[in-house]
Amino acid sequence: xxxxxxxxxxxxxxxxxxxxxxxxxxxxxxxxxxxxxxxxxxxxxxxxxxxxxxxxxxxxxxxxxxxxxxxxxxxxxxxxxxxxxxxxx
Amino acid sequence: xxxxxxxxxxxxxxxxxxxxxxxxxxxxxxxxxxxxxxxxxxxxxxxxxxxxxxxxxxxxxxxxxxxxxxxxxxxxxxxxxxxxxxxxxxxxxxxxxxxxxxxxxxxxxxxxxxxxxxxxxxxxxxxxxxxxxxxxx
Numbered sequence: 001x002x003x004x005x006x007x008x009x010x011x012x013x014x015x016x017x018x019x020x021x022x023x024x025x026x027x028x029x030x031x032x033x034x035x036x037x038x039x040x041x042x043x044x045x046x047x048x049x050x051x052x053x054x055x056x057x058x059x060x061x062x063x064x065x066x067x068x069x070x071x072x073x074x075x076x077x078x079x080x081x082x083x084x085x086x087x088x089x
Numbered sequence: 090x091x092x093x094x095x096x097x098x099x100x101x102x103x104x105x106x107x108x109x110x111x112x113x114x115x116x117x118x119x120x121x122x123x124x125x126x127x128x129x130x131x132x133x134x135x136x137x138x139x140x141x142x143x144x145x146x147x148x149x150x151x152x153x154x155x156x157x158x159x160x161x162x163x164x165x166x167x168x169x170x171x172x173x174x175x176x177x178x179x180x181x182x183x184x185x186x187x188x189x190x191x192x193x194x195x196x197x198x199x200x201x202x203x204x205x206x207x208x209x210x211x212x213x214x215x216x217x218x219x220x221x222x223x224x225x226x
Contacts, residue, residue: 032189078177079141079177
């Protein structure tokens with residue numbers, strides 16, 4: 001029988017399995033306007049191929065996901081973001 | 090009163106005087122049609138994400154203006170489309186949040202300054218971490 005150890009409280013990481021609640025950053029921080037000229041900011045909402053990330057992953061509300069998607073499409077038109085890319089991040 | 094914003098990319102092979110003249114031409118066109126120019130933002134020479142008219146880079150400009158209607162847009166877009174020196178353009182109507190955003194941006198409340206501070210801090214932390222790792226090793 002192993003002696004009990006005080007420094008081991010849990011056998012497994014208790015944080016595993018409990019997912020952190022996703023939230024819409026625009027609602028949370030009160031951002032009302034998404035600038036299509038700010039390519040660095042929009043980079044957070046596209047994957048490494050330059051495709052838009054789904055709401056499932058970003059947690060955006062529908063209202064702001066639509067705005068993000070318009071902004072990304074405008075940025076693509078102006079050559080600030082690529083239409084297609086390999087490993088852009 | 091309606092607010093609009095036109096962003097366009099000027100050919101980078103032109104001399105800086107020619108670039109300025111091109112921008113001034115469109116600014117004059119707006120004022121001549123009775124629109125108020127709120128701000129001309131020179132975003133500078135940037136790398137394009139993909140080639141446009143066989144150019145790899147372009148000089149970005151953004152003119153924010155306001156007027157009673159949008160009559161000038163057709164005229165201006167036609168002129169921009171016919172202009173060889175313009176690689177791309179985009180006209181956007183701004184809502185009240187957009188106008189507010191641009192004001193705040195000009196006042197320096199939004200954007201680069203804060204972000205650079207955050208990035209610098211992050212980098213500093215990483216450097217510290219690296220230094221700590223180096224010490225451990």
